[in-house]
Amino acid sequence: MKKELIRLDHVSKSYDGQMILDDLSLVIHENEFVTLLGPSGCGKTTTLRIIGGFEKPDSGKVIFDGEDITDLAPNKRQLNTVFQKYALFTHMDVADNIAFGLKIKNKPQSYIDDKIRYALKLVNLEGFENRMPESLSGGQQQRIAIARAIVNEPKVLLLDEPLGALDLKMRQDMQYELIRLKNELGITFIYVTHDQEEALTMSDHIIVMNQGYIQQEGSPEDIYNEPENAFVADFIGDSNLMRATFLRDGMVRILDTDFPCVDKGFGDMKPVDVVIRPEDVELVPRGEGQMPGTVSHVIFKGVHYELEVMAGGFEWLVHTTKYFEVGTEVDIRVDPFNIQVMNRPASEDEEAISPEDEPSAIQA
Amino acid sequence: MEKSRKAIVLQSSPYLVWSILFIIVPLFMVLYYGLTDAEGNFTLANIAAIAQPEQAKAFGLALALALAATAICFLLAYPLAMILARGRAGERGLVTTLFLLPMWMNFLLRTFAWMTILEDGGVLNGILTSLGLPAAHIINTSGAIIIGMVYNFLPFMILPLYNALASIDENVINAARDLGATAAQTFFRVILPLSVPGILSGITMVFIPSLTTFAISTLLGGSKILLIGNIIEQEFTLSYDWNLGSGLSLVLMVFVIINIVISGITDRKEEAHR
Structure with a gap:
């Protein structure tokens, strides 16, 4: 020390x-x-x-x-x-x-x-x-x-x-x-x-x-990979920041789809925030992933492509090195350890997304 | 291109006419009268007249009083400008109002007010005697003239000093403190040198009107104390010797120009730094 x-x-x-x-x-x-x-x-x-x-x-x-x-x-x-x-x-x-x-x-x-x-x-x-x-x-x-x-x-x-x-x-x-x-x-x-x-x-x-x-x-x-609340997740790097329900240990419901995760101890059926980094969102052929979606935007960023994918009523921000045509039908897949579950902040001071906001892609 | 040039000339024509009529022409008239005698022949006698005892004495006294007034203005204005530049908003407003309030009154009225204050049976002596102190004879002395100059020209010192001090970045002062300087060291090594342009233009703005004044010396100096301004005034209004008056004015103008050139050079240096 x-x-x-x-x-x-x-x-x-x-x-x-x-x-x-x-x-x-x-x-x-x-x-x-x-x-x-x-x-x-x-x-x-x-x-x-x-x-x-x-x-x-x-x-x-x-x-x-x-x-x-x-x-x-x-x-x-x-x-x-x-x-x-x-x-x-x-x-x-x-x-x-x-x-x-x-x-x-x-x-x-x-x-x-x-x-x-x-x-x-x-x-x-x-x-x-x-x-x-x-x-x-x-x-x-x-x-x-x-x-x-x-x-x-x-x-x-x-x-x-x-x-x-x-x-x-x-x-x-x-x-x-x-x-x-x-x-x-x-x-x-x-x-x-x-x-x-x-x-x-x-x-x-x-x-x-x-x-x-x-x-x-x-x-x-630590700060990048394991943000403790929505503010930190939003402020550090690009992120997909969403409201979700923690069903039970190891399972979180995001946009009406159940995703396995590695987090434990948030309680059963508790409202939480989740953050998924854009580089952790995998795009796979239709039928092979967890949630169907459509590519709605593609921007070339040099090292990678920055995509927006409409899935589950949410515009997902995705970084990928593979090119996808706009309109391509894909599936979204997220590895359990890439889903970061966070307590919903108790005080308004620490609130990064206000209650009125519908879940949307927030880019820091 | 040609058209825009014409437009510029057109737009500035009122100003051009104004400056030709009221600045350039009078200057040339002063120059003409100053370098000729009553018959219109070229002479340097009007300028050389500054060396004659009466004129030389008035000129020396004007220089001395103007210097004293400038020095006093500087000493009074600097701390004030510091308060204005560094103070909190509330303090700033109060101080500014206090100093600008008298400026809205006519210059002569203000000077007349000082007459009634400084007179032998005036306000000041009334206060002194009621306190059991001996009365002071101030009116019609050089001291009274200096008081009048300081009072009238102080704002012209405060303003450029305030501008210079306010333009110093707060963090430059913090940096000096951060590097170990005490408050006094910070002032002498950083704040004072950085305010030199303001000091120079403040000095110019006070020194030149003090050097050339005749109203203040007439009102507060009685007829006993003659400054070079009074002499020039008398040549024009009493003796009707415009040639001599103009010649002496030219000598004064040289001092004014020297002063302006000096502060101009430092300004340009400052500009180049920026």
């Missing part, structure tokens, strides 16, 4: 009477890449700002390395932040930007020079010392922002949607850069994003948040 580094203890925060975080508790371990993932307004950025010291929680504690830092000013905390829009000092050149924290700490010039060189090498921008921030591209500015943070040797690097302003190609490159950096530095990264792909690619540990609550936390594989 890794050593505990940061603990949020029953933290609540509201603005103008609106609850942003409600009794949130979480633990972050040393040398982990942790992602706070959720839609805008879910409280992920507020959580990060509380850890960074830019917000004070209304109640609850922030524990860092065993010490209560709830009331500690940001400049006294052993962590550094990479901000959303780089937040570089535009009146200083790259070297002065990177040296800012070290000069504040009165480090000797030779030490500072070494650090600047080291940091620029780390972010692949050697020779950029005398450039002004505004002459750099977005990706380069973000690397400088990272260099500026890490020369201070923080125990934790906080990253607030750092790739949000970059284009797709640059974003993908930077994802790999960040993983490499994290491994080279051996420190904890706490990363905030609304982009589920980013989260799945980079994280050791994902915390999915919505409306101020933690919906689920776990490894990327």
Whole structure:
């Protein structure tokens, strides 16, 4: 078990009477890449700002390395932040930007020079010392922002949607850069994003948040393969999210068809949500599967085809490498272990599909 | 293409006529009068007159008072602009209203109000004596003129400072704190340098009208204190020596242009950064 580094203890925060975080508790371990993932307004950025010291929680504690830092000013905390829009000092050149924290700490010039060189090498921008921030591209500015943070040797690097302003190609490159950096530095990264792909690619540990609550936390594989509720299933990846009835252990009724499943313990004849990933839906010749359907849409996506199949009154989202003509009559088959059964959320806050919604394919 | 060009000329014609009639022509008239004598012969005497004792003294005093007023405006306006730029919405509204309210009154009225406040038997001295303090002689001193300048021109300092400070990303300030800077270090190393364009245009907006004013010095300085603005005014209205008045105006204009050029250069640098 890794050593505990940061603990949020029953933290609540509201603005103008609106609850942003409600009794949130979480633990972050040393040398982990942790992602706070959720839609805008879910409280992920507020959580990060509380850890960074830019917000004070209304109640609850922030524990860092065993010490209560709830009331500690940001400049006294052993962590550094990479901000959303780089937040570089535009009146200083790259070297002065990177040296800012070290000069504040009165480090000797030779030490500072070494650090600047080291940091620029780390972010692949050697020779950029005398450039002004505004002459750099977005990706380069973000690397400088990272260099500026890490020369201070923080125990934790906080990253607030750092790739949000970059284009797709640059974003993908930077994802790999960040993983490499994290491994080279051996420190904890706490990363905030609304982009589920980013989260799945980079994280050791994902915390999915919505409306101020933690919906689920776990490894990327856990989150993707075994979402605990409809919100997580819907938010992470494409999915076929449906209401269903749990008949008994090992059997669930979806769209009036009984499907064998591997889940147990939801009770008999209980309303549940089920999620089936589009790549887990098999299309087989008519008569060989569990439910008859008709292909209604085909889109070529490069690696696979994305199909919509009308079956049981529901538009199923299906990913397949085989081409099907629109109008083809097929059967749908789902392996028992590919059906993820979830409790229907008790509180409205956690509700992802509202009661009025008829079951429909929800694409995250 | 040709048509759209015509349309542009047509659309801007009222403005062109306006600027030719009321800006360009008067400027050339000042230039003409300034460089000629009463008979219309070319001379530099009107400009050289700035070196004569009376004019030089008035010019020096105007420079000194304008500098003092600008410095005081800066010191008052900066914290205010900070509150405006960083404060909560409620605070912002109140402060803005408080500062804009007097601006809706006529400039001369406002200055007259200061006369009644600063007079020897005026409001201020009334308060001082009722508190048992000695009365102060303020009216008709340089101090009174500085007060008048500061009061009238303060908003012109606040506005550009506010614009500069409000355009600093909150996260840039957070970043400085995050990197270990105290509140004071953040101010001197980040906020102040980033607000330099606003500081320069604020200085221009206060310094130039202060340097050239004659109304404030006439009302609050009595007839005892003459600024270069007063001298120029008198040449036009009392001595009817338009040539000398224009010559001295040209000298002032050089200062104005220098000031504008300096802030223009920094603006362009700022622009290039962006």
